[in-house]
Amino acid sequence: MNSVLLHLLSYTGLVVALAAMARRVQVYLSTPLHLRWELYPVAHEGGKRAGYGGSYLEEVDWWTKPRHTNIFNEIKAMALEILFLRGVWEHNRSLWYRSFPFHFGLYLVLAWLALLVIGAFLQMFGFDPAGDGALATLLRVKTTFCGVFGFLLTMIGSAGLFFRRYLDEDLRNYSSSADFFNLALIFVTMLTAFCSYIFEDHGFFQARAYVHSLLTFDFAELGGVLFGVQVLLGAVLMAYIPLTHMAHFFTKYFFYHDIRWNDTPNVRGETYDQQISEVLGYKLNWNAPHIKAEGKKTWAQVATEETKDND
Incomplete structure (x- = not known):
């Protein structure tokens, strides 16, 4: 494969991914202020x-007292959910056995990429990743572990989720063609990467060299066809994921902090009070017998006016 083209695709994939996330x-x-869940317990x-x-709202005259939050509890809850999918484990155990290897495998793949970047960066300053030193050995072992097990776990998980969606009639009704395509694309990408490791790049020296060439803008030739296909699929996947609902890997932060766990009190004259006033000023663009907004009434008017029974 054309080395220059693959390098350009890699740069493009990274730029598209960062731009899409931003x-x-x-x-x-x-967006306007979201409706909060206000369900307890809240992690912090x-x-x-x-x-x-419980909640600070249990306190008598709570608005006159300082709030006590625990950031450690919040970090602990986030870690359990992100790393181990605790919510899926508790509420859908059979799905967890497929979803956990998929997500944890992706985490290992990200760790593999990070280790490749670290090794390539050190290589720019004379570090030899093939050397006999303790650091070089540790880096090789960890890179191989994260890469191999990351590819395998992601393949197992994506295949499991694909067939679970297809064979479970209830779940299939809620699955779109894009859901199946996404899982298939990830499976094929990981399978190609694993085959590249087995047949062409045992030890990931070529992968590290490619990352080094990306960092130094040295469009070095690639060694094998499988590795070239791996780079191509990786660039496509990197650009594609943030453009789909799979972007929840970072948008979940806002869901947890602004919707699920947000219990900041609304105090007159402060930020939330101003945001709520703004939202109440929006006009309803839908209608119903008990609303009769007709695109003219605001939420504040609808919420405060008396209604008559429509029996």
């Missing part, structure tokens, strides 16, 4: 109430 964040931050609740899922 755009999603910008769009989310510019501090004090004794955290033990039974």
